[in-house]
Amino acid sequence: MNDTDKRITHWFGGAAWTGTAARAGDVFDPATGAVSGHVDLADAATVDAAVTAARTAFTTWRRTSLARRVAVLFEFRRLLAERAGELAAAITAEHGKVLDDAAGEVQRGLEVVEFACGIPHLLKGGHTMGAATRVDVHSLRQPVGVTAIVSPFNFPAMVPLWFAPVSIAxxxxxxxxxxxxxxxxAILLAELWREAGLPDGVFNVVHGDREAVDALLTHADVAAVSFVGSTPVARYVYERATAHGKRVQALGGAKNHMVVLPDADLDLAADAAVNAGFGSAGERCMAISALVAVEPVADELIARITERIAGLKVGDGRRGCDMGPLVTAAHRDRVAGYVEAGLDAGAELVVDGRERPVDGDAAGFWLGPTLFDRVTPEMSVYTDEIFGPVLSVLRVGSYDAALDLVNSSPYGNGTALFTNDGGAARRFEEEVEVGMVGINVPIPVPVSYYSFGGWKASLFGDAHAYGPDGVHFFTRTKTVTSRWPDPHSRGIDLGFPRNH
Known part of the structure; x- marks a missing residue:
């Protein structure tokens, strides 16, 4: 079978779907520009079949002992670690990120699986004996039902692993x-879940576009929706799903700032700006896209960043390169359009990624690292989430001006401060209006036992991803007040119940 004949289809009820899809989409290898296969696109009826499989499985899985659930999770963790290389290769082949980056994605997802392995402790309720005379009160956490995950293109394994292990646990x-x-x-993950002993129907996959998403958002048997994507779509998902009575955690877009103070280690800051700005071709919601240089450091910092960009190897992620292609030709063209827009607006183009030589097929979706200087807040290269390898430098005169710039952004996903001043760092932690903050750390993605999520237009809903927030999102609290009568507690009393 030729690669172009490869068919990727749905998975529910513990097996690949055997039906015939009315629609299918092309899947590309971004490093060559060639079609590598076709994916079936679900209609509402197919989504309903997957949800039905999940609803049927829920009736027994919810009553499965914690010991049994944890045994499945531990085995899934073992299999995921064992086959991480295979999963990373599949990510690189369809997304384009370099293999080392794909392996890192799998590892960060694996950490959430490890967190979920501790679910017996996390699901413990509380108990109060004698809250009132011979009255006891206890609480318990119970599952919500069928949960839907709508994940983005930039992290095909990590984002599903942020949600699914916690939900299943x-x-x-x-x-x-x-x-x-x-x-x-997603299909590789489904196969690993089955191999780990997860009962049929507990983990299901439906491929598709907006038709499939809308079917999940409005399906009567879906209790909760987890989403990661751009802010306009996150807002739509939140509003549509909540209108249909679902709990929602919708993580939106970002415009992440990295503030560099005059006392910072400029080599450390330059390394961080390049790593966080151009890793995964800038296709990360936690990428640094706005570097705020507090004068007089801008000239020296830009010189060091430029030197590092010159040493990057751009090309096929399977060839040991530093940065791969963008995910599609359309997205590459969109990002390139912002380079033109920046020039037209008067920004200084220090490094033009459109002219970058690459180690890869000429038909690949290439755009090299791009660096702008003297960007101002009204330019589209600053205001818009470009989601590509474009780093904009804004020059300000003080810490206060830098803080105001960060806090005036409609986004509040991630930010970083580079400094050797502990007082400035502490002040920044307290004053910045952003959900995830790094101090001399450019991509402050929390470890699995904390929670991931931003503020403002970067999050719709109250719950962040994984960690304690994840457990709360995927469970409902029930509080039980009980009295077991004894001969001394009987009798008629029409008064309002009182605690005493």
Missing amino acids: CGNTVVLKPSEKVPSA
Whole structure:
């Protein structure tokens, strides 16, 4: 079978779907520009079949003992670690990120699986004996039901692993709708869950576009929706799903600032700006896209960044390169359009990624690292989430001006401060209006036992991803007040119950 004949289809009820899809989409290898396969696109009826499988499985999975659930999670963790290389290769083949970056994505997802392995402790309720005379009160956490995950193209494994292990550990069932641009990783995860002993129907995959998403958002049997994507779509998902009575955690877009104070280690800051600005071709919601240089450091910092960009190797992620292609030709063209827009607005183009030589097929979706200087807040290269390898430098005169710039952004996902001043760092932690903060750390993605999520237009809903917030999102609290009568507690009393 030729690569172009490869068919990627849905998975529910513990097996690949055997039906015939009315629609299918092309899947590309971004490093060559060639079609590598076709993915079936679900209609509402197919989504309903997947949700039905999940609803049926929920009736027994929710009653499965914690010991049994944890045994499955531990085995899934072992299999995921064992086959991490295979999963990373599938990510690189469809997304384009370099293999080392793909392996790092799998590792960060694995950390959430490890967190979920501790679910017996995390699901413990509380108990109060004698809250009133011979009255006891206790609480318990119970699963919510069928949970839907709508994940983006940039992290085909990590984002599903942010949500699915926690949901499953809590006793729920899952329907995952991955990006149709990168569908294969989801099927590999489904196969690993089955091999780990997860009962049929607990983890399901439907591929598709907006039709499939809307079917999940409005389905009567879906209790909760987890989403990661751009802010306009996150807002739509939140509003549509909540209008249909679902709990929602919708993580939106970002415009992440990295503030560099005059006392910072400029070599450390330059390394961080390049790593965080151009890793995964800038296709990260935690990428640094706005570097705020507090004068007089801008000239020296830009010189050091430029030197580092010159040493980057751009090309096929399977060839040991530093940065791969963008995910699609359309997205590459969109990002290149912002380079033109920046020039037209008067920004200084220090490094033009459109002219970058690459180690890869000429038909690949290439755009090299791009660096702008003297960007101002009204320019589109600053205001818009470009989601590509474009780093903009804004020059300010003081810490206060830098803080105002960060806090005036409609986004509040991630930010970083580079300094050797502990007082400035402490002040920044307290005053910055952003959900995830790094001090001399450019991509402050929290470890698995904290929670991931931003503020303002970067998050819709109250719950962040994984960690304690994840457990709360995928469970409902029930509080039980009980009295077991004894001969001394009987009798008629029409008064209002009182605690005494």
